[in-house]
Amino acid sequence: MRAHRRRHIAAPGLGLLALLLCGCSKNDAATGAPAIGLEPPGTALYQENCSACHDAENLELAKKPPKLTGLFQKPTLPSGAPATDDQVKKTILDGRGIMPPFRQTLDDEQVNELLKYLHTR
Numbered sequence: 566m567r568a569h570r571r572r573h574i575a576a577p578g579l580g581l582l583a584l585l586l587c588g589c590s591k592n593d594a595a596t597g598a599p600a601i602g603l604e605p606p607g608t609a610l611y612q613e614n615c616s617a618c619h620d621a622e623n624l625e626l627a628k629k630p631p632k633l634t635g636l637f638q639k640p641t642l643p644s645g646a647p648a649t650d651d652q653v654k655k656t657i658l659d660g661r662g663i664m665p666p667f668r669q670t671l672d673d674e675q676v677n678e679l680l681k682y683l684h685t686r
């Protein structure tokens with residue numbers, strides 16, 4: 566149970582979340598979000614770049630990627646580093662352990678969008 570859902574659910578995301586929770590149909594175009602409709606912004610970026618590791622159950626990795634839900638609701642990240650936007654941004658850009666760096670893959674805007682998305686998980 567998450568005690569307090571952190572603010573910063575992007576306003577459109579909130580409406581979408583409500584829709585999700587009430588199981589309404591998937592074709593609300595109110596936010597004009599591209600193709601993926603209901604998903605908060607950053608979802609596609611997350612799914613393309615992060616999900617394969619972070620939502621995997623059976624990766625044969627020496628170190629399991631931690632789940633990224635409620636990432637900002639604790640004071641520290643799984644590594645013990647402070648759970649701040651800056652720290653997570655650094656992790657994304659520079660990589661960590663066997664996690665690859667995304668500096669060449671994602672631009673600043675995309676990283677910021679991902680951060681916003683991670684706040685909604």
Ligand code: HEC
Pocket residue numbers: 611614615616617618619626628629630631633636642643644645646653656657661662663664665667679
């Ligand atoms: C190749 C698999 C892989 C991919 C792809 C990947 N990660 Fe990771 N990630 C890991 C692993 C493994 C760790 C644990 C690293 C460690 O602590 O040694 C990790 C750790 C993290 C952490 C915790 C850092 C900490 O300080 O505890 C965050 C946040 C994170 N990843 C975010 C992301 C985001 C956002 C993306 C997409 C842009 C992403 N990761 C893509 C494997 C991956």
